[in-house]
Structures are given as C-alpha cells and as structure tokens.
Amino acid sequence: MGADAADLLASTLVDAQVDLNPHQVEAALFAFHSPLSKGVILADEVGLGKTIEAGLVIAQRWAERKRNILVICPANLRKQWHQELQDKFSLQAQILEAKSYRELVKAGTKHPFDQARVLICSYQFAKSKADDLRRVAWDLVVMDEAHRLRNVYKQSNVIGKALKEALANAPKVLLTATPLQNSLLELYGLVSLVDERVFGDLPSFRDQFGALNNAATVTKLRERLQPVCMRTLRRQVQPYISYTKRIPMVEQFTPSQDEQVLRDMVSDYLRRPALNALPAGQRQLISLVLWKLLASSSHAIGGALGTMAQRLQDKLGAALADKTNAQLSEELDKDYESLDETEEEWGEDGDDSGPPLASVAEEIAELREFQRLATTIRDNAKGQALLVALGKAFAELEELGANKKALIFTESRRTQDYLLQLIELSPYAGQAVLFNGTNTSDQATAIYQAWLQRHAGTDRITGSRTADTRAALVEHFRDSAQIMIATEAGAEGINLQFCSLVINYDLPWNPQRIEQRIGRCHRYGQKHDVVVVNFIDHSNPADKRVYELLAQKFQLFEGVFGASDEVLGTIGSGVDFERRIAEIYQTCRNPQEIETSFQQLQLDLSGEINAAMLKTRQLLLENFDEAVQDKLKVRQTESKSARNRYERLLMDLTHAELRDHAEFDHEGFTLNQTPPGLTPSDVPSGRYELPRRSGDAHLYRTGHPLAQALIAQAKGRILPPARIRFDYDAYGSNVSTLKALRGQSGWLSFSVLSIDALGLVEDYLLVVAITNAGEAMHEEDAEKLLRLPAELLQDDLLMQPPATLDEEVLRLERQHIQAVNTRNLGYFDAEVQKLDAWADDLKVGLENEVKELDREIKDVRRTATVAATLEEKLSWQKRQRELEDKRSQLRRRIFDRQDEIDGQRSRLIDDLEGRLASTSTLKDIFKIQWELA
Template identity: 30%
Template sequence: MSDFDLVDIEVTHEPPDNVLSVDPDETSEEHLHTVQAVRLKAGQPDSELRSLKQLDENSVKMLEHQVDAAYRALFEMDGKALLSDEVGLGKTIEVGMILKEMHFRETNDSVLILTPAQLAKQWQAELREKFGLEFVCNYDDEFRGFDSHDYIIASIDTAKSDRYRQAVLRRDWDVLVLDEAHYVKNEETDRYELIDHLSYNYAFFLTATPIQNELTDLYNIVSLLRPGLFGTRDVFHQYFVNSDQETLVNRNELQDRLNKVMIRNRREDTDVDFTDRRVDTRKFEPSPAERELYQAVSDYVKGAYSQDQGQKLVLMLLQKEVVSSPEALETTIRKRLDDQSELTQTEELESILDLINNIDTVTKQERLLDIVEEARENVEKGRVIVFTQFRATQRRVAERLVSEGYTVHSFHGGHSSQEKEEIIKNFEEQGGILVSTDAMSEGRNAQFCNILVNWDLPWNPMRVEQRIGRIHRIGQNRQVYVFNMALTDTVEEYVLERLFHKIDIFQQSIGELSEILTRLEESGKSFEDEIFERLVNADSEVDLENDFDAMAVDLQEQRDLAEKLEEFNSGVFEGFDLGASDD
C-alpha cells in the first residue's frame, strides 16, 4: 500500500463497548491518559512503585526487570499492557507488583483474573503469600458467583460458561488480568468473544509466545487491549508483512506501536542466573518376556494400521503403553476387546493379554529404585518427581515405591483443585516421591525439587520441556537433574537417541521448540503423527533406524527455518526499550 497513514486508522477506528468513548477534540491516547491514567497517578507521584516498600523480602525476591515491567505497565502504558517475557522470568510476579501498587493507590475496586483452570489456585496462593492480596477462586467453597465478590480468580472456561457468562459481562471491572493470553489469539472462539465483550478500565495480558504461527496472532491479542492500534486485520497484514511472511515491512512503525502496549524481556537481557541442567538417559535391556510383548504389540499395531487407518489414535496409544507398563497396556486392550464389534482381531488381542500375564518383573520399576535411592541418600528430603503419561502406570509405580518404604504422593487430573494444592504442599513439606501424570506439566511450580524422572516419554518435545519447566525456573538454586528411562531397541529409544538428542531438545528453550514444531506442523503433520508413521511403515529395524535418522535431518532443517523465523520475530521486537538505563 502507498500513501497510507496508520495514525488515521487509529483515530477513526470505532472502539468496542469496553473502551471509553473519545471526545472529538481528543485523540484516543490523550483521552486514555486524562481519564484512566489520572486515577493511577492521583494523589501519588509516579516516580516509583511505592507499595513495594511494604513487601516482605523473605516472601518475594524482586528482580530488576520485573520491577521495571510493572512500572512501565502502570505509568508508561497507562494500565494496559501485554507482558511477554520469555518463559520462566516471572510474569506472575510482575502482575503481583502491579496489583499491589494499584491496591496502594486505591484504583482496583474490582479485579478479575482469568487463567487456565489448573493454574487458578496457584495464582491465588502466590498473590496471598507474596503480596498479601486476598482473592476468592471459583474453586473455593465460598465462591458465590462473579457478581458476589470484588477480587476473583477464575478459569477462563468457567467465566465463559453458560452458567456465568452473563454475570461476568454485566460488571464493569476495574482490572482484568488474562494469563496465557495466546489462548485467545483466535477471534472465532468463545474465549476471544468473552474478552472482547468484557468491560474494564485496566488490563494486563500475559504470554511468553505472542507470535505462535504468524503476526496475526499478535494482532488479535493486542487489539483486545488497544482496539484500533493496528487498524483492521487486513490492513495490518498488508501494511506490515509481505505475502510470504518472510520480510517485515514498515518495521519502525510496527515497533513504535508495539512499544505502546508490549513489554518483552528475554533471558539474555536479564541478570537472572539460571542453574545448570544435567540430562541423563538411562537405557535398559528389557526382559525376554517384555521383549516378546513389545514385538507382539508392534506387529499388531502395524497390521491393524495397514487394514484401517481410522484406528490410528488407539494404535498409537498401544505403542506408547507397551513401553510404559503392562498395567497401562492391559487397560486399553481390555477396553478394545469390550468395544470390538468384529472378531477378526480378537485372537491377537487375547494373545497379547497372555503375554502380559507372563511378565513377573517390570525392568523400569527395578531401575527406578536405583535413581530414587540415590536421591534419598544425597538430596534433602529425597524429593523426586516421576512423570508418566498413564494413570494405570502411575498407580503401579506408586504402589511399588510405597512397598519399598518411600513417602509417595500421586498427582493426576482427576483431583480437585484443592486436592492438587494439598498434594504439592505435602510433597514440599514431607519430601519423598511425587508420581504425576502430565496434568502437572503446565504452570505448576516445584522449584523446591531438583530431580525429575521421565518414566515414559511423550513424543512431543514441548511436553517434555513443560515437564522439566516445573523445576527448572526462577527460584531454583540447585543444579537440575533430568533422568530419561528407555528400553533398548524400542520406539522410546529411537525417539530419545535419534531425535531428541540429535536436535538437542533438552537444552533448547520452549520458544525454540515451539518454532520447530510450528514449522513441522505447517506441512500438515504433527510430531507424533510423523513418529508413528515412520514406526509402522518401516520394513525392518535397520529401515526404522534410518527413517528416524532422516527425520532428525528434517528437523534440523526445520530448526534452521525456525532460526530464520526467530530473526523475523527479532525484527519485530528489536529496538524495544527493555528497561535498561540510558545512563
């Protein structure tokens, strides 16, 4: 486009109901400053965050980049900001500082914090313990609805539900906080629609991945905070990105506009000293009975997949369960037999059940004892987190550890939010072994533990990194140990040795992993689909090894493309004032 003035778009764009109306003689930004920001600054100088002097240094350690982000969000962005620090830099702490300051200045009469369901109670605990801020959570017994409390933390899916949606929308909220804001990047979802129709004066959105697939993601999130900042979606795309999205145009203009709403700190730009991460993959030779079972399941999966590709998900599940535990595999096999309408495969399935019954000793269970015993002897309270994908495996592992005299805690998605909080608290206080499903792999903080065991391995590397991120984050002051368990000559060894280690996923950031996966999935396949299809289509073990080697090469190429994307994203974020002093 030529002769195009974005300023005209911002002024003429029609704001939705949740934005204060603009006087014809004022620009939108001047109006925000004079009407909303005056409340933040009234009666108090804005040269510092005064409330921070009230905080207990033993409760929260305030880092320079966090204090700076809170200050800028309040006083340079007039209380509407996208906090986009990289993973692990403490965006929740930044919001806590913001809310504490607003409470100090009496500008937070009503606050709504929307989070993923599994993080609501954690938010509640952190704001109470670190900042002395009391919120009711929608999972509390005393919660009476969104029109009955002034300080609420709730899952966004609860807020958008038919039961509560109208009550949420009826209120004029002083402050809205939206965690994991990338979940509202799609304007066609109920989540996006809820935020779009909410009425609020101040808003703070959090996401470490403001751009996941394309710049339009960023446009949608920013437009919820500052409607009109970028004009219409089509104009934004045409003005800032060329047709193949490889070249950023009008870069200075984009940076200027993002600087009005977005704060992004990167790890290398902060003074945070993350501890080292040591990864140890331990491979074990399965027993003859385990080997026979693995081969039988693999043969069954191959044969069934060649006959009916519609069974893909359950066949993939069987292939994962056979290296996890006989109990997990048996659960699915029996369900499959109960549901089977045709009898063509019954004999094979019954044969697999017979092989399961032949297994007396589970190799991984015996080898896990070596790891946890070492921890019990050398680490305070012997704390270890053991991750598995399957509830049946979790039960069996927990039973075995209890029988050996360990203090064991089990964590899974079937627990209530309150139960989950109690489990984590007990694990911290009592020590021992926490055996968890992936229900804990997002958002939960467990820096008091520094040893993690991947009993079985998700094929998606993002899920692996999310597991590790529970203990390897700000507040972790010890070296982190990650143990991966794998049976030799099985799919999990191929995934570990020929994929994960070759592309070095254990030392990459979540942002880098996300970019690699995004590039792969743009081709129409997920990471897990790619692994499974190579597994079932290989004609021999040698072919399978070669196929996984080839996939590693493909992934390295995707990584190279991801680096180009990172250069593109850096072009977007380059030049941001990250809070460093000019002195």
C-alpha cells in the same frame, strides 16, 4: 502518586510472598502506565517469571476491589496458576471447567463466570463459553501463552476470533515469550487483541509495515509498539538472578521378550482401521492414551486393556453403546490423570462413522489375552533401569553438593503404584512418597494428619483438605523422604526447588509438558544444577527418535534455560507436535517408515523457525541492555524503599492499636490475646511476622484479618484537636532538619485528598505543619515530626489554629490536583496521538486502493494504445471505462469513509475529555498543636 511510581504497588509488594526482582516490578508498573490503556503484552524471555508479573497486576486490581478477574491459560497450566496465586499472593482462585461449571449451575449459580473473584479456565473452555464471557464486565483478563492467538487475524483461528469478540472491552494482559515468530502480521494480531486502535486495518498494516525495508519504517513501528509491548531479556537481569544448569542423563534398556511381544500385539491392535472398544469420536484421543500406557508399564496397559474388555462385555450384554463410550474415558482417567486436559486440548469432534466392525466377542477375547499376558509380566526392564539410574544420579548430586532427592514422573497411577513396590524392595525402601491428583492413599492421609498436628494454630492450614494435603506431601518430601513419585497432573503448580533431580520415567510427547515438569525443580531459587534423567528403549526406533527430537531440536534437557523461546513458540500449544508423534506411532509399522516420518517432522520444524523474524523481533521489541539495566537499578531501589516504608507504617499502626494485647520486637510481635471484636478462629494468638522469618509464625500482611480490623479501627477513630509534645532525643536517630526546631511549637494538619479522574480514585495524605512564627515546614519534615515519640498534654491551653494553616493545606491541595491534571493530560495527548495514527492508517489504506486502480488504468490504457485490432482496442477501452467508474465510486466511498473515520475519532476524543474531568474531596483527619522538646 503516579502510575509509574513503585508506591502504587506498595501494599501488593508487601503482601506478595516471593522475592520480587526489579524487572517484575517494572513489568507490573508498565501494565498500569496509563489509566486509558486497554492492556499490554508482557513478552519477557522464558524463565523471567511472567506469571509473577501478572500476579502483581491481579493482586493490585484485587486490592482496588476490582474483583471480576479472569485468567485464560493452556489446560495443563490451570493448577499451576491456581497454586501460584494462592501461595504467592494469598488469592483463592477458582478453576472453571466443564465439571465445576455444571456443579455451579446445578447449585443455583446462574452465570458461573460472573462471581467477583479470580477465575481460571483453559482457552478451549473459554471459547466454548464465549457468550458467558461477553456478559461479564471484566476488570482484568490475563492470557497466558498468548502466542497461540497470534494468528487471530486469520479466519481459521476460531478460538482467537471468538475470544477477541467476547472480550473486546476487557482490559488485558497478554503473556508470551514469542510474540513474533514467522510474520509481522502475528504481531498485528496480538496487538489487535489488546487494542484495535493501535494500528488501522489489516490491509493498511500490510501496506505500511509488510516490508521493513528502511530505518524510518522500523522506527515508526517500534514507536507504535512501545506503549503496548514490553520485553526483558535474561541477559539484562543477570545482576539480579543467578541461573543453574540442566545436566542430562540417559539410561538405556531392552524390554524382555514377553514385554516386546505384548507391545507388538497391542500396537498391531491399535493400528486397525476400526475397533469396537474405542468410540470413533474419541479414537485419536484414547489411542494416544493407550500408546502412552503401553510405553509406561505392563501394569498400566494391562489395567486399561481389562477396562476396555469389560466395557465391551457390558456393551455386548446390554447394548448400551453410548453409556459404554462415555464411561471408557472416565475409567481411563482414573489411571491416566491428564486425560481430561488432553481431551480439552485435542478438541476432537465426535464422529462415529467408520469401517465395518469385527465381531465384538472376538475383540473381547483378544483384549482378555493381551491383559493375561500383561499381568504375567511382573518385572519391567525399565523398572530395573530406574534403580540403576537412581544410583548414578544420586552420585552426580553428591558431586554437585545437592540434596540426594529425586522427583520421578509417570503418566500412570498404576505405574506409580508399581514403582512404589519396586522401590520398597530396593535400598531406598521407606524413602518414597506418592503424589497424584487425589492423594487419598493411607500414606497420604497419615502424612496429612501429622502435618495438621505439627502446624495446628498457624496460617499454614488453609482449611482446604486438597491444598493442605498437597502442602503436607511436599513438606514430607523436603524434610523426610528421598523420592517423590508423581503423576504429571498431580504435580502441577508445586515448587520443588529443594530437589535437583528430575526423572522422566514416562516421557510426554508435548515439549511444553516436559518443560513444565522440569520447571518444578529448575526454577528461580534453585541453588544447584538440575540432573534430568530419561530412558530409551533399545528395541523401539520410534522412542529413540522422539527422544532425539526433544533433546536436540527442543534443547529440553541441558543448558541453562531449557527449551528456547524460538522453538517452543514455533509449536504453539505443543498439541500439534504431540499429534504428529501419535500419528507416526499409529501408522508406521517398520523402522524405515518411522525414520522417513521423523525426518519429515524435523524438516517441517526447521522450516518453521524463521531466522529473519528473530532479527526483526530484536529490532522491534528489545531495548539496549544498558538502558534497561539502569532502569532496573532505579526500580529495585524504588520498590525496596516503598515496601520497607509500607511495612514500617503497617507495623507502627499495629503497635499503636495493639499496645495492650501484644509484645513487639524488631522482627514482629506476639499476640497474647485476641482483640475485642475479633474471633480466635480469624485471629489466633501467637507469633506474627512481616515478612515471615520463622517457620510457624503467622504471616502478617495488609490482607490479614487482623491488619484489616486494625486499619478499620484506626480509620474509625474520631480525633479532636489536641496538644502534643514530641520528644526529639527519645527518637534515637539524628533528623537534622528537625534538630533546629527543638524548643519551638506550632500547628499540624493531617488530611486525605481524594481525586477522582479517568475512572480511578487516588488518595493523597496531606501533612502540613507551621511554626508559631508562621513559617511553613517542608512536607517531609512534617511527616518526620509524626514519627517521633510523643505525649498528650492537657488541653486547657489549646488555642484555635491560625488561618495560615488552612491556607497552607489549600495550597498543597491545589498543587496535587494540578500535578494529577498535568499527568492525565499527558495520558490524554498520548491517546489522541494514537487515535490520529489509527485514523491515518485507515485513510492510507483507502488511498492505496485508489493508487492501485490508477496503476491498473495506466496499464490498460497503454495496452489499448498498442492493440493490433479494432476489436481488441474497443475491449481494452471498455475495460478502462469500467476501472475508471470503479475508481470514481471508490473516491466517493473514500470521502464517506474519511468522514466516518473522523466522526469515530471525534466521538472517542469527546469520550476521553469526559473521562478527563476530575473531582476532588478533602477530608480532615486531625489537627494538633505541637511542641518539640
């Protein structure tokens, strides 16, 4: 079974709860293409499911019992990764962040990263725990949105350099739609994260590939990249995936006079150089949150202002500044649930220096006045605009033939409560459900309890109240409610493709957060176009310009795919763009300043999108559509065949082991009683299906406790030699190669060959059959024989197997070992070629330094020749001698360096040769004397 065969992933394909597309299987197999590989870059365009591809790789490593697995991703994608691995691959991952890390340490876990399970953390947290990461022998590290590390070759990329050093020996899968944006050096940076020996050092890369000025250089670079980087385009997978469009709608509104007064007063307050209420070390972060809450609703900002006033009052009374500052962010986080993620992404350093502070008492009085005004505003103009927008959007959905369901996003829990009250007084009363980070409301609890009763005894219930409440609320929205009002943090990681209307009641400034929101509905499997509604405040020029940028420059709200790779890749994490917007709100006081700042921001964005680099990316990373599509057709057939065969084998084994405990049909089985040795809690009775077709059937899969127990039970059986009669006619299908054998008899051997090479153990089933005439049957025919119905005969006529049977087994064993050795030799040769290219790169770099000195010496010699005075001539002669001495030293260093490079190469090859040595064991499972009736 080679690493390029779909059979490698057979059990993972069966267990994955997702309709796998051939390009995803192809990408996963690419990641396994050589056991000597240190990793790959999967660079599919946006929307093709790179998370699924990486999930397949993770699930396969897990199945191989390689359990030290780490996923590093942007902070706002952690929950999504957690949910995807749980829902689609039945893998229970753990998110590590400051709080959970501290709790684990407190509970006695000395090294929280060393747990033999799938762990998920953000880039910032991974960087802060680099020493912990270095300590773990990782089996796999996945880096999502890896383009943010593409400048790792620069000293300024602190996160990239820290992670590169900490994870130097870990096999990696990097996920990014934009591996190359502005410079070829970015490609060098990403590849060096995966494998330091694909290219030489940075100077030699610049010398060889800095200017792709001829076809030979392009071809050479492309050949270097092909083993480590794979890119699939959306147009190449159109035969397998149909995409729907996004339809934008804008609802404009004008705040009331009181709302505008409140906004202006709070805005002026936030723009002051120094504030008692905001800790200087978190000034930018908390100001951002307050600007967002101000735009959200009077209820949201009113609550925050009250919190700030109370904290200042406590500070004034108790003089506990540090305690107060720490608690302010914690209090705001209860309403603005994304604060912890934003704080982690912004990474603001605590600097408590600043201008002299005004009177605390005066500031408290101001905050109380702002709060009083906010609480007197009960109806918000944007809230009324929401009701109007719902009517228009539902009419649009009716035209599209989609479900009349709406997903409304807000960044504030208080705004969420206000919107629920608003909807309860509208024609949509009783149709709304709330979804947030805690989901502890009376409504959520009642929905959760009803869901538990409805799914009692099924594997829909995970036992995690948090996960099950989320599942219950999503199901309630799908089946009963018309509107879900969700906070951004709460809705991470959920699949709402049954909904075709996304309403951004509050609009984030980070384009990637918006893309993630819309992606809850506009995703693979969506059958209808998705309507996206946004609101524009007529009276706020900054709000209007933000929307224009997001809609026009980032193309977030219309088209088939949403934000383009080029634009989203340009902004990296999206945090820098968010900072720029926050800075405009913080510093610009009039429409002219706002307009000037936004024009500059748009100009900067345009300058960062490099058309020449897009062309270079196509040349280097994209393959011809026809070749890709042909390969995907083959992969689709292979993966479907492997999956079907594995499902059949699993069900056949289950049927054989559960014969007295279950009733079987074409779609699954009904377990009447729990088999001996298992408990009803692990293996409840009821309906089991593979794949699951009916709503409440247990999902049967390789990793299910029942399947694991039955496999172990079957493996543990002692099978002495026996006489077996196979019944050809009872099989019900024509097997032409066996038909001619009816009435004949012979011997069959079944054994397992295990080959250990390159750190991998591969198992092969050897099925050998011969007739009594001594003729060897084809291996496929021997396997087919075992599928026929059979009966056990009296063993009093059992004879000794002939020697030719064992000879045939040994012949097949040698054949498999030879095939594995030949394949591994191919991997070895490819790795040696890579090492040779790496060594040549380094030598070229050194030789180029000498050439540069030669050129400089010639220039100096020429200048000395034409010098006008003796003093000048002597000065240039002296300079020439210095350069010649330097060249001599460099040449000596080159010899030493070349010896060092050759020595490294030799040591690496010795290491590879040691790993290439293989051992094998052959284990007999059973031998039977057969006859075919």
